[in-house]
Amino acid sequence: MNATTPSVQNYTQENATYGFQQTELFFSGPEPIAIIVIISVIFFVGILGNVALLSYVICCNRLTSPHNIYSTNLAVGDLLTLIVAMPFLSSIYIMTTWPFGELVCKFSEFTYTLSTSITVFMITALSVERYRLLTLHPPSLNLTSASVTSFILWLLAIMLAIPDLVSAETLAFGDFRYCVPYRVNWGETYAKTMVAIKFTCHFAGPFGILLFRFDFSGLCLLLLQKASVSKRFRRIYRDTS
Template identity: 35%
Template sequence: MESAPNTHLVSLAAGDLLMVLLTVPFTSIVYTVSSYPFGEAVCRASEFAKDLSLGITVFTLTALSADRYMAIVRPVTHHVSDSTGHVAIAVAIGIWVVAALLATPAAIFSNTPELVNPKGEKFHICTPYPEYLGAVYKQVHALVKAIMYYLLPLALIASFYVLMARHLFISAQFLPGEAAGQQRQAQARRKVAKMVLAFVTIFAICFLPLNVFNLWWHFAPNSRETYDIYWHTFRIVGFCLSFINSCINPIALYCVSGTFRKYYNKHVFCWCTRHSGRRDWEGAESTGTRITTAVRTEQIPLKMVGTDNGTQQPPAHRLTLTNTTVLTTKPHHNPASLV
């Protein structure tokens, strides 16, 4: 758990849990009732949690891609550094702070205005766009969210993976005779890279419809007039996919990571599996400096010099044997132990 990918995965899981608990119940009920039944405080908290979770998700995926780039392109520097774990924790905390700052406008400006439908019936909605800020704020807000939460992160992630693919291709050409240990390490790093790529692909698919709808709704000059059942269905599908993203990440991780799958079966489905207690190398934890000292004392009869062929029984002499072994001098993370 001290590895950088695992630190980011814990942060990603916390953001997903925040989305599922604080946003999905209050947003989904909008499509089942005619008027928003909660007050303005719940509306602000729900919109803030939605933007916070979205920021945590996309920024964590970007950080995971950057970490995989460093692990594959510069494995020695990335592996030997003693501060890798501390840097990952600092980055995770920074992601939460930045995501909270970017979600602050949703907490400040979200409100529940009263509207009137064509039948003359009054109802309330929860919206992050106050009327007194005008249409320009809606357009700027939608455009900034599309750039900061979707287009820019995906461009950075794509750049990291293009550079990783180029490095792996060149390495496969010029290093055909890698040692077995190096091949296993490279294979483990590639597995983690594939895991991150799966997360990114799922994110890109899940949030594409919602971003397309928001940009169309706020920038198309006749969007209000052309809004029909098809656009309404497209909007609902976009909301559902954005929420499904928070639920599908652990499923994707279970499918692409053998280590995660093994420990998930062990701790969650423990009644279905029986383990012999053997600890294999794949799930080995990090090992710090450890010094083993073995002391053994034995009584060995020694032959006295000058006796008659050693027939006289000499007194037993104690001989103490001490063996000190330094097993390792640096913390070590087995690449295969990364989920």
């Protein structure tokens, strides 16, 4: 034990020195400036677009369809990402350490998961609504059903984000502090489980729904087109006979 302890300490110290050198190299290059410019463009364009949408819907009293209800909730989720989550998350690209403390770390991870979840859920709901407009008669849900659906999706997004509010913490490594979403002492199983759940809810599940809807919608359009062409030929044949 005594013989191996110095070697472990030296190895850790060498890794810390290497990590510090790599970090200094990154922040001395053009990457932080490029990241700041890109994030700033996304921030201002996103704010203007979503505020304009909300202003139009609210001021003109356009909450008259499920599509507008889902679009409004989507805009709220986008603003939550832009105003609350993005500033804190972008700091990891432009700062060498996490300066905001553990409470802000927890809040930023919670907000990021919440805004991501509601954005994905509302895009999926809009896709399903488009499918209903194309294939069903009457074509869409009523306003009450759309409002209840939006409320349920917000609840699911909050439930998905609450674990990050509990598990996020700051870790100290030498002179650096980092905000991590999962506690180290909870083990890899918890982290892998949460990653799998988020992958399913944010990508695999919505992607499967979108893929099915688009394929089925394309099939419906093809059948409608064939029916229209067949009706046209029958009309031409009847007129010429």
